Amino acid sequence: MKSICGIAGVEAAGMKEGKYGLALIRAAGAGAAVFTQNKARAPVIDLMAERMRKGRIEGIIANSGCANAYTGRRGLSDAIEMAEIGGDALGSDPNRIGVASTGVIGRYLDLELIHRQAGELTPVHSEDAELQAARAIMTTDLVEKHALFSGEGFSVAGIAKGSGMIAPNMATMLGFLYTDADISDKKLQESLKIAVRRSFNRIVVDGDVSTNDCVFLTATGEAGKIKRKDLEDTLTKACISLAQSIARDGEGATKLIEVAVCGARNEGDAEKIAKTVVTSPLVKTAVYGQDPNWGRVVAAAGYAGVDFEIPDLSLWIGTGEEKTPLVQKGEITADLVAAKAAMRGDTVVFTIDLDSGSAEATAWGCDLTEKYVEINGKYTT
Template sequence: MKSICGVEGVSAWGIKEGKYGLALIRAEGDSAGVFTRNLVKAAPVSLMEDRVRKGRLSAVIVNSGCANAYTGERGIRDAAAMADIAGEALSLDPGSIGVGSTGVIGRYLDLPLIRDQAFRVAPKIVRSPEAEVMAARAIMTTDLTEKHALERRETFSVGGITKGSGMIAPNMGTMLAFMYTDAQIPARDLRESLKIAADRSFNRVVVDGDTSTNDICLITATGSAGKVNMAEFQAALESCCRSLAIQIAEDGEGATKLLEVTVVGAPDEESAAKVARTVIESPLVKTAVYGTDPNWGRVIAAAGRAGVKFDPDSASLVVSDGKDSEQLVKDGTIVVDLARAKARMQGKKVIFVLDLASGNGEATAWGCDLTEKYVEINGRYTT
């Protein structure tokens, strides 16, 4: 098993019928979540912001195809109805069930379909490799592949699934992510650990610069592995979230290349992350990556508008394909060999390392190139 079912106490199943899917994941334990900061919040986000304060979940129900966003009071009632449906299907308290939705904004849920799918999925819930694949596929929209991650340690595991391909500039956690651990972690500690992990992973992924109305990341600790070292747990959680974040960037809508930007020499980690995200989300940088154009000027210019103070005449920039690298700028001086630099951009992964020479802060952000296919996908998204 390679994700959630690799964690003791977690079982799942899912169904995908056309663009409409539904997943049920069962796991009892202390829970926490992080959510979108978009002013326009989907109904399931509003519901879960309140419900997760109780600090405990027994299952989640997730639908794809309809975001249940910008749907007013009816949307809130429908989100609660989803929990009621899952509670009935799983014989659980509806108040202990998490809810997530993804899909088209401004459309109402088809509750009869959700009920029908939930009652077909519930009897199949199991802990198996197939189960985690079915659950991950059920929540996909424009994703081309399901996304899984599992971090095993000597005494515990952390696993997760996520979906995300477009409308990716998370300002909380991610699009939809469901994380699980068999470590015994109280809800308060889970909340702090998840926030840190999200900031260092999901919050550093940009595909197109749009923050979704539905971003939600939930974590549940089943506790079957007992108490663990918190530093070791934090490292495992961050590693698991980082793997999922990179998979989102790789699967960006229309993408042909993964873009990774590491900023070093910043005043602090927060400043480094701010610069890295600004470079990652620049349409000019993204199109240059698509065209295999080692345009150092676009990278430096994007860094300069990030709101972080540094001396451009002291900055250095390197481009790499993950194996070989080529210096573009050294201490403010252009030193590029264009042919060699362009060769570093031919593969599926392009890495920029930008040294601001202004401190010890370091951070990495992930994204993808911007292609004609992105416009094709989103130009007719609802039709």
């Protein structure tokens, strides 16, 4: 299970008291970050967007239970103080501490609690410490989320949280990624943007864009110089793994939905269709009910805003030898019995071929169940 604490120079700690958790991660090096595109973003996001321009980071302090979002000047002041708490706890310059918050919007941080919790935590390099940090940032998550992938002489690892309020444009998620590669902060930022586009920006639980999404990436440099493309490929694999874990753990979800689009004129077109299909409530509910109503998939593809010829479209459900054709070049070929059987597992895969080009993209989501309504109908009460 060990991921971030499998990277040399990374230490972690975490604790959870009811719904209020705190995680500390110590690791110094070149830094990069991406943030939510929601205009109502939390003050901590404004603070971090400014500070991360310096391209250096030495640690993370992250709390759960309170998003510190839509909290105005006090929220910004509290985020600054939280960085100071993290700096004291990690023995670093507060200006080089990444700060992240997740939880209820419109509530102020309990800084006294955060200060006390930080004083009780000692980051160490161990699997148990990493597990505690991953649990500390969870809100409605049911499972911890870890990833570890190896490249040519280096590794990339990460932990993340996210279960609801998940949509492209970052998803309510926090992600903390680490690599032992030696690479400049500029190249690190470029690689992170590409990896996030092909992973966290392609997951949908409910279509709501969070106020607090952020992903931080630290390169400790312990493994020496590497090629940027090698880092980009390995980082993308790690981000996709974490993104799939978030989608699979969607609030109330019972199934992961994967939509792979190929034969598009460009990657952007393929991405639009894939994300539109996994966002569709009608597709989500059909998957939950194991109803092979494949017309909902075609309909969603049709309103995605992409120029392609509907008579050229082909659609399959399932994978490998179990892949069942539903539409071939506009002709209905659906075996509804086989299609329903393909929906019985915990993962449902749709493949759409537009026959318009050679570009492709994949997006992930989850089914929509009564449990989602129950969780969010009583989120603060």
